[in-house]
Amino acid sequence: MEYEIIFNIDVMLAKRKMSVTELAERVGITISNISILKNGKAKAIKVSTLAKLCEALDCQPGDILECRKK
Amino acid sequence: MSQKSLSNWLKGMICGVGICGLLICVLVLPMFGGKLGVLAGNPSLYWTWLILLWLTSIPCFIALVFSWRIVSNIGNDCSFTQENAILLKQISILAGGDALFLFVWNIVLFFCNMNHPSTLLACMFVDFLGVVIAVIFASLSHLVGKAAELQDECDLTI
Secondary structure: OOEEEEEOHHHHHHHHOOOHHHHHHHHOOOHHHHHHHHHOOOOEOOHHHHHHHHHHHOOOHHHHEEEEEO | OOHHHHHHHHHHHHHHHHHHHHHHHHHHHHHHHHHHHHHOOOOOHHHHHHHHHHHHHHHHHHHHHHHHHHHHHHHOOOOOOHHHHHHHHHHHHHHHHHHHHHHHHHHHHHHOOOOOHHHHHHHHHHHHHHHHHHHHHHHHHHHHHHHHHHHHHHHOEO
């Protein structure tokens, strides 16, 4: 059975009352890259980008990452 | 040299090769083919060889069209794509197929007494060139395919 990693960014954005644009600015990546993360099309993420995401959303990696069966 | 100017130069080269190829097929071969047939002592060979050479030139022009598409992609900053890898593979198949076609017909015409040993030898050299081109383009196709995969991974790394 194959697994996939899902980025639950929307949940944290709602909790922090932050827009996608603001998140993209804080992390230093484009809005289209945020969409790629949300849509599950990303093939890899740099550790530094994950750290910036967690810093911007004030959360742990486990709060935005989820592993589930395809 | 920028990618756009490189693409323009390559397009110019393809146009030049295409025009030269057309001139050879339409003017040079018909003009000199008849004279060579007379020198060989068998003018009736003229049409046989002319049609054979025209048929072997068709894959070359198709390969030029594919090359044009590859060069257009390079100009649009899409050098390392699966599309380019497939086009390079198709050019390789065309070159190999063309070489095989020429080889087979050469042997057939030789056994039908419609060929000369020197012509057979010259065509073997052309066949060898065709195989070399096929191998080179197959290698390029493989490398571009691998590069396309790397590019994809890089583009989708956030």
